[in-house]
Amino acid sequence: MSSTPTIPPxxxxxxxxxxxxxxxxxxxxxxxxxxxxEYHIGQADMATAILEPRAGGRWYEQGTDGSECDxxxxxxxxPPHRLVVTWQINGQWxxxxxxxxxxxxxxxxxADGPDQTTIQLEHRRLERLVDGQALRDGITGGGGWPSLxxxxxxxxxxxx
Amino acid sequence: MDTNGAEGLGLLGDPTRRAxxxxxxxxxxxxxxxAQQLPIxxxxxxxxxxxxxxxxxxxSRAEGTxxxxxxxxxxxxxxxxxxxxxxxxALTAYAKAAQAAPIDPKQEDQ
Numbered sequence: 001m002s003s004t005p006t007i008p009p010x011x012x013x014x015x016x017x018x019x020x021x022x023x024x025x026x027x028x029x030x031x032x033x034x035x036x037x038e039y040h041i042g043q044a045d046m047a048t049a050i051l052e053p054r055a056g057g058r059w060y061e062q063g064t065d066g067s068e069c070d071x072x073x074x075x076x077x078x079p080p081h082r083l084v085v086t087w088q089i090n091g092q093w094x095x096x097x098x099x100x101x102x103x104x105x106x107x108x109x110x111a112d113g114p115d116q117t118t119i120q121l122e123h124r125r126l127e128r129l130v131d132g133q134a135l136r137d138g139i140t141g142g143g144g145w146p147s148l149x150x151x152x153x154x155x156x157x158x159x160x
Numbered sequence: 161m162d163t164n165g166a167e168g169l170g171l172l173g174d175p176t177r178r179a180x181x182x183x184x185x186x187x188x189x190x191x192x193x194x195a196q197q198l199p200i201x202x203x204x205x206x207x208x209x210x211x212x213x214x215x216x217x218x219x220s221r222a223e224g225t226x227x228x229x230x231x232x233x234x235x236x237x238x239x240x241x242x243x244x245x246x247x248x249x250a251l252t253a254y255a256k257a258a259q260a261a262p263i264d265p266k267q268e269d270q
Binding site: 007027033036039 | 246
């Protein structure tokens with residue numbers, strides 16, 4: 001079914017000076033407190049984002065008007081060392097409910113010592129998002145990527 | 161910031177290159193058209209375009225004697241570069257939050 005070649009996964013590593021339990025808790029319980037608010041998909045401004053603490057849980061944002069938009073699902077919940085969630089936000093910055101189009105994010109928390117933790121993040125199966133995108137473009141006549149790029153350009157400009 | 165797979169950030173880390181990227185996001189341009197809108201020479205524009213092309217973000221085609229540059233429409237590289245940036249920012253914000261308060265306020269409240 002997949003028509004897109006595999007896209008290399010993205011990976012990031014960061015080390016924080018806190019115990020592994022706290023590192024995991026901030027990432028999950030307090031997700032909405034640190035996630036950059038400009039990266040959201042709802043019509044309303046984002047009030048917070050929530051990662052439900054269990055396998056099968058929802059990962060979603062809440063707008064300032066009380067509306068909710070799904071981002072993905074929790075696939076693996078293994079505190080304090082491992083978390084796997086799906087990322088189902090496509091190039092049109094919309095939630096794609098089809099699990100076939102779900103990319104995956106795995107986050108590993110490794111204690112370097114009692115007060116230091118290394119977090120390794122991998123965002124993989126990106127080609128599944130593109131497959132979904134290609135499908136939608138086939139139906140609607142395109143227009144997906146320019147909006148993403150505009151958003152990107154805006155983010156890049158704001159950063160400057 | 162210690163991130164791997166950050167080639168996308170390198171591609172758009174330069175402000176002039178980002179400006180070119182943004183102009184191309186609006187519509188295709190020639191080197192001359194880009195140079196008119198930016199405070200740099202045509203040769204500098206060409207160098208940045210080469211980096212964007214090598215990185216898979218832009219493509220070009222010949223039209224008569226002119227060469228037209230535009231963003232790579234395949235979307236794959238664009239998606240990857242975009243998400244790369246999202247994670248770079250998100251992890252930086254996360255590290256700040258993790259280290260900001262020594263005790264989780266939620267725990268303290270309860």
